[in-house]
Amino acid sequence: MNPGDLTEAVAAVLAAVEGAEGRLAPKKRAVIEAALLCFAETGYAATSTRSIAHRAGVAEATIFRHFGTKADLLLRLVRPVAARLIQPGLVEAQEIFAETEGNLEAKIARMMKARLAFADRYAPLVRILLQELPVNPELHGLLQDSVIGGLVRFLDIALGEEIAQGRLRPIPAPRFLRILASMLIGYWIARSMVAPGDWDDAAEIDVMAGLLARGLKP
């Protein structure tokens, strides 16, 4: 998959929002699309409703007819992706961890590849999240509950088993998650925001997963 494919990423977000809001009126759909791209490019605060309306080919009033306020528009873009797609993504990660044959390194690498594909699939939304999280406490809580909590609970069990069987030195799940997430997000930012170009995802992830697994051997 082409990591920079915006059309597909926009379609994925649209599908998620449609799941939460029911069938979308055509201009409502256009507003979502335009807002998604504007927010991702310029940031929420620096994007005017006028510019969204212009990009969507819609009257400004149409935005407020469908979304009430600008803040609500943002939330109704972000929430469906968080609620309907990150949670199932967690299940996917659990399955990978359970099913993948081979050592810890292979499991970590597969998990990271799946999460990277997810971030690409919803690239503009990931950008919005990265920009807004530091200043928007509402989004903060949204992620804390639905994503981090679930992942830590899962990792607590999965890592516990590995540690019990002597394949992993003891490490608290939050720390493991923090380090893994830092490396993955850092890579995603480098590859798709700082220096877009030729990157070998598989190779880079294998390096990071190998580093983690080898570094955590007993």
Added chain:
Amino acid sequence: MNPGDLTEAVAAVLAAVEGAEGRLAPKKRAVIEAALLCFAETGYAATSTRSIAHRAGVAEATIFRHFGTKADLLLRLVRPVAARLIQPGLVEAQEIFAETEGNLEAKIARMMKARLAFADRYAPLVRILLQELPVNPELHGLLQDSVIGGLVRFLDIALGEEIAQGRLRPIPAPRFLRILASMLIGYWIARSMVAPGDWDDAAEIDVMAGLLARGLKP
């Protein structure tokens, strides 16, 4: 040092700006202080010049007398720290790498501790940078040139020596830097933005440095 000490962090930034601008008129100093905190808390775009003036106890016109525009105010906060303090910080990192006795792990750990202390010293400015970098290309170039470029050049040599002597498996300097920086920034965000509280910096850094060093052994 107390990582959350805002007074000291503000004083450090003020000193850096004073170095670039000469002795500061009292109200100019107040504006810098207020702007720094407002931008860090709310983000650049969402901060109004009125709110800065109010916080500084100053007329709004005073801001424009001293800084011309809001965009210029931001740049003149960020640039001195980038130019006068990050570059010498690089030298410091080089010295640590050259002087520290012991293995690679100890060197990496000392470098990371020094960088973490730096981030704490200029905490509000680091927050501003993290928020504005994705949407402000001007800051982008500022960091790319003065920080990343220099660090990569230095690491190219330092790592090259370690690799030549068989103490490190071959790894390109940018990748090494990316992974190390990701872990460190990820830790800083977790500790001072996501979940402030009791963190054992030394222990956490030792884990990360150990992971890196062990993971990169030949």
Added chain:
DNA sequence: CATGATAGTGAGTGCTTACTCACAATTTGA
């Protein structure tokens, strides 16, 4: 003490902002 420069401000300016509302067009369902 006179003088020019610097520091500081209250009262604006024109423009942009998020948002409203009366009204028209279209779609829906009984």
Added chain:
DNA sequence: TCAAATTGTGAGTAAGCACTCACTATCATG
């Protein structure tokens, strides 16, 4: 088929925005 609901809009509105300007107060220095 026709009324009710939904979708869409042009023309506003008040508040807020970054920024200007004429003017005063302070201050260093010949």
